[in-house]
Amino acid sequence: MVRYVCRHCHRQIGQFEGAWSDPQLGLQDLTAAEQQEILEVRPPDTTVWVKTLCERCLPVPWMEELWYN
Ligand SMILES: [Zn+2]
Numbered sequence: 001m002v003r004y005v006c007r008h009c010h011r012q013i014g015q016f017e018g019a020w021s022d023p024q025l026g027l028q029d030l031t032a033a034e035q036q037e038i039l040e041v042r043p044p045d046t047t048v049w050v051k052t053l054c055e056r057c058l059p060v061p062w063m064e065e066l067w068y069n
Contacts, residue, residue, distance in 0.1 A: 001015060001016070001017060001018075001045070001046070001047045001048070002015065002016040002018065002019070002020045002022075002025065002027075002047070002048050002049075002050060003015045003016075003047055003048070003049050003050070004016075004049075004050045004052055005049055005050070005051060005052070006051075006052065006053055006054035006056075006057055007038075007051040007052060007053060008053055008054070008057035009054060009056065009057055011054050011056075013052065013054050020039060020048040020050070027039065027050065037051075038050055038051045038052060039051075
């Protein structure tokens with residue numbers, strides 16, 4: 001399970017029933033440093049939180065493919 005949360009207002013943006021490494025999410029294409037910055041695993045489950053920005057907090061489109069998952 002992957003959940004997207006806004007790093008600014010903490011609103012949950014969306015979720016994806018699958019692995020964070022699913023190629024359609026594009027998260028694997030990030031550099032290791034970027035992954036460390038935006039991905040967070042919260043035990044005990046294996047949900048990966050993706051810290052991003054929602055459309056209200058977003059000044060410019062950035063990593064557009066993430067918004068609609
Ligand atoms: Zn926000």
